[in-house]
Amino acid sequence: MAEAVLDKAPAATAAKAMLSVRDLHAWYGESHVLHGISLDVAEGEVITLLGRNGAGKTTTLKSIMGIIGKRRGQVTYQGQETVSLSSRAIARLGIGYVPEERGIFSSLSVEENLMLPPRVREGGLSVDQIYELFPNIKERLTSQGTKLSGGEQQMLAIARILRTGANFLLLDEPTEGLAPVIIEQIGRTIARLKREGFTIILVEQNFRFAQSVADRHYLVEQGRVVDMIPNAELDQNIDKLHAHLGV
Amino acid sequence: MFELLGIPPQALFGQLLLGLINGSFYAILSLGLAVIFGLLNIINFTHGAQYMMGAFIAWMLLNWVGIGYWPALVLAPVIAGVTGVIIERVFLKRLYHLDHLYGLLLTFGLALIIQGLFRNYFGSSGLPYQIPAELRGGQNLGFMFLPNYRGWVVVASLVVCLATWFIIEKTKLGAYLRAATENPTLTQAFGINVPLLITLTYGFGVGLAAFAGVLAAPIYSVNPNMGADLIIVVFAVVVIGGMGSIMGAIVTGFGLGLVEGLTKVFYPEASATVIFIIMAIVLLVKPAGLFGRTA
Ligand SMILES: Nc1ncnc2c1ncn2[C@@H]1O[C@H](COP(=O)(O)OP(=O)(O)O)[C@@H](O)[C@H]1O
Numbered sequence: 395m396a397e398a399v400l401d402k403a404p405a406a407t408a409a410k411a412m413l414s415v416r417d418l419h420a421w422y423g424e425s426h427v428l429h430g431i432s433l434d435v436a437e438g439e440v441i442t443l444l445g446r447n448g449a450g451k452t453t454t455l456k457s458i459m460g461i462i463g464k465r466r467g468q469v470t471y472q473g474q475e476t477v478s479l480s481s482r483a484i485a486r487l488g489i490g491y492v493p494e495e496r497g498i499f500s501s502l503s504v505e506e507n508l509m510l511p512p513r514v515r516e517g518g519l520s521v522d523q524i525y526e527l528f529p530n531i532k533e534r535l536t537s538q539g540t541k542l543s544g545g546e547q548q549m550l551a552i553a554r555i556l557r558t559g560a561n562f563l564l565l566d567e568p569t570e571g572l573a574p575v576i577i578e579q580i581g582r583t584i585a586r587l588k589r590e591g592f593t594i595i596l597v598e599q600n601f602r603f604a605q606s607v608a609d610r611h612y613l614v615e616q617g618r619v620v621d622m623i624p625n626a627e628l629d630q631n632i633d634k635l636h637a638h639l640g641v
Numbered sequence: 642m643f644e645l646l647g648i649p650p651q652a653l654f655g656q657l658l659l660g661l662i663n664g665s666f667y668a669i670l671s672l673g674l675a676v677i678f679g680l681l682n683i684i685n686f687t688h689g690a691q692y693m694m695g696a697f698i699a700w701m702l703l704n705w706v707g708i709g710y711w712p713a714l715v716l717a718p719v720i721a722g723v724t725g726v727i728i729e730r731v732f733l734k735r736l737y738h739l740d741h742l743y744g745l746l747l748t749f750g751l752a753l754i755i756q757g758l759f760r761n762y763f764g765s766s767g768l769p770y771q772i773p774a775e776l777r778g779g780q781n782l783g784f785m786f787l788p789n790y791r792g793w794v795v796v797a798s799l800v801v802c803l804a805t806w807f808i809i810e811k812t813k814l815g816a817y818l819r820a821a822t823e824n825p826t827l828t829q830a831f832g833i834n835v836p837l838l839i840t841l842t843y844g845f846g847v848g849l850a851a852f853a854g855v856l857a858a859p860i861y862s863v864n865p866n867m868g869a870d871l872i873i874v875v876f877a878v879v880v881i882g883g884m885g886s887i888m889g890a891i892v893t894g895f896g897l898g899l900v901e902g903l904t905k906v907f908y909p910e911a912s913a914t915v916i917f918i919i920m921a922i923v924l925l926v927k928p929a930g931l932f933g934r935t936a
C-alpha cells in the first residue's frame with residue numbers, strides 16, 4: 395500500500411530523496427500512534443502533511459526530529475540513518491524544527507530567542523537578512539519572547555531556525571490561528587525559502603494555503619500515509635481530500 | 642549616644658551585621674538550590690553536606706598540603722564541583738524522568754552518607770580554621786566595630802551572587818540554561834547539549850555551596866554537622882522566596898538574615914523560629930513563594 399503511493403512520486407525516488415521515511419512507528423507511552431508512515435522528500439521540495447486533527451502529523455515531525463521517546467522504522471537523511479540518533483545530533487545534520495506550539499521561550503528576550511539555536515551549517519541567514527525578512531522582530535528585540543503577538547511569535551520561530559544554516563525545515567502548522575495578512579506573509583516567506591533551495595515538510599490544516607506553496611501532499615490518517623497527491627492534481631482530487639480532511 | 646527604643650546602637654548594628662552574615666550564607670545556598678532545581682527538577686538535599694565539604698576541603702588543603710585560604714577559595718569549590726559532576730553522572734541522571742520525591746530521597750541519603758564519613762574520620766568536635774592574615778582585625782565605624790573578615794564575607798557573597806545572576810540572566814550560556822530549564826526537549830532539538838548543561842549546572846550549584854563553606858570555615862568551626870543545621874533554615878528560605886527566581890533567592894536570603902538579626906534585638910525569644918513563622922505565613926498567603934511563578 396505504502397509502496398504504491400510512493401510509486402506516484404517520480405520526483406522523489408528513494409535514491410534521490412533527501413529524506414526518506416519507511417514504515418515509521420511511534421508511541422506515546424503505551425499508546426501506539428504512528429502505524430508505518432512512509433514518505434520521501436527530494437532536495438528543494440516542499441511537501442505537506444494533510445490530515446485531520448490527531449492523524450499523526452505532529453508526531454511524524456517529532457519522530458523525524460528525534461523527540462519521541464519510542465519510535466521504530468527507518469528515517470534516512472542524506473543517506474544517514476537517524477532513528478538511533480539523539481535530537482541534538484539530528485539538529486546538527488541541518489534539520490530545523492518549528493513546533494506547532496511555536497516554542498518561544500518566555501524566560502528569554504526576543505533577541506535571545508532569535509540567537510538561541512547554535513549554527514549547525516554554513517550559509518544561514520545573517521541577522522540583517524532576518525530583520526529584512528521579518529521587520530517586526532527588529533522592533534521588539536528586548537521584549538520578552540512570549541509578549542509578541544501570535545504572528546510575530548511564529549515569525550520568530552521560523553527566523554531563529556533560518557539563522558542556523560539548517561536547510562531542511564519541519565514547519566508544524568505555521569498558519570494556525572493567524573490573521574490572513576500574516577498567513578500571506580508566511581506564505582511569501584515559504585515561497586522565497588523554496589526559491590532559495592530549502593527543503594520543507596509543512597504540516598497544514600489549511601489546504602488552500604498548502605496548495606499555494608507545496609509540490610506534493612501526503613494525506614495522513616490514523617498514523618498512516620493513505621495517499622500522495624502532486625500539487626497539480628490537487629483540484630481533481632478535491633473530493634477525496636474533503637473526505638479525508640472532513641471539511 | 643542615641644538609642645533606638647532603648648536598644649544601644651552597638652547591639653542593634655552588631656545583630657544586623659550578624660544577620661547580614663547569616664543572610665550571605667542563606668543567599669548563596671538558596672541560590673545554588675534554585676539553580677539546581679530549575680534545571681534538574683531535583684531538590685538537592687545534599688546541599689548542606691556539600692557546603693560542609695567546602696569547609697573541610699579548605700581545611701585539608703591547608704593542613705595536609707599547605708595551601709592557604711585564598712587559593713582554597715577557588716580550589717575547594719572546583720574540587721567539590723567535580724564530586725558534584727560525578728554524583729550527577731552516576732546517580733541523578735537516572736532520576737530525571739521520575740517524581741521529585743526520588744531525587745529528594747537520593748540526595749538526602751547521600752547527605753547522610755557524606756556526613757557520616759566525615760564524622761567517622763574527623764569526629765564531630767570541630768576543627769579550627771584561622772582567619773587569613775590579611776583579614777584579621779577590624780574597623781571602628783564609630784557606631785560599631787566591624788571585624789574585617791565579616792565584612793569580607795558579606796562583600797564576597799554579594800559579588801558571587803550577583804555574578805551568578807549576571808551569568809544566568811545576561812549571557813549566552815545563561816540563555817541556554819534558561820531555555821533548557823523552560824523546555825529541555827526543544828532546546829535539545831536545536832542542537833544544544835542539554836545533558837552537558839545539566840551536569841555542569843549541578844557541578845556549579847555544588848561549587849556555590851562549597852564556596853559558602855570556605856567562607857564559613859574561619860567563622861564557625863569546621864564540623865561535619867555544620868551543613869545539616871544550616872540547610873533546614875535554607876530550605877525555609879527557599880520556600881519563602883519561591884523556587885523559580887534567581888534574584889528572588891538572593892534577595893530573600895539576605896532579607897531573611899536581616900529579619901533574623903532584628904528579631905534577635907527586639908524579641909530574642911523568637912529569633913530561632915522567625916524564619917519558620919514567615920514560611921508558614923507565606924505558604925498560607927502565596928504558596929508559590931514571594932518571587933515564585935505559579936506553574
Ligand atoms: N503527548 C501525547 N501523549 C499521548 N498521546 C498523544 C500525545 N500527543 C499526541 N497524542 C495522540 O497522538 C495522536 C496523533 O497526534 P498528533 O500527531 O498530534 O496529530 P496531528 O498533529 O495530526 O493533529 C492523537 O491521537 C493524539 O491524541
Ligand SMILES: [Mg+2]
Pocket residue numbers: 451452453494
Ligand atoms: Mg499537530
